[in-house]
Amino acid sequence: MATNVASLPITVGVGAFLVRQDKLLVVRKTYGPAKGQWTIPSGYVEPRESIIQTIERELKEETNIVGRAGPLLAVRNRVTDAANDTFLIFRMAYVSGTPEPDRNEVSEAAFVPLSDLATSKESAAFTQAIVAKLGRVKGLELDAYRPPADSGELLAYLLYL
Secondary structure, three states: OOOOHHHOOEEEEEEEEOEEOOEEEEEEEOOOOOOOOEEOOEEEOOOOOOHHHHHHHHHHHHHOOEEEEEEEEEEEEEEOOOOEEEEEEEEEEEEEOOOOOOOOOEEEEEEEEHHHHOOOOOEOHHHHHHHHHHOOOOOEOEOOOOOOOOOOOOOOOOOEO
């Protein structure tokens, strides 16, 4: 019998696409399918945390870089027998800091030329795929809309258009 997707755990992750001087901020994770390869900083949304809070927190935790979330560039949805996982990629604006790995989840953090990442065997396949496309994507912008005050006790409300 086929797995009922509605019964799977649902996860939401976020990734940071931060470019400075034609170099992308990338990390080498210490775990997972991209272990040891260049990939973008990323992590999962925690309870009572918005996607914006998550990506800005994860960026700082993994790389010591302070950044601000910009446009939503891409959405990846992966459904397996174990989970229904959605991953949102945001363009990030650099604010401050120098790349330093947390030495727990990330063994290395660096700004690497986009042209190198597009073809390097040290880049995860997903990294190669997004580098080739996201550099020229404008993305969806955060809209100023907020629901009426009687919409309940919202902790966050974000609309991208």
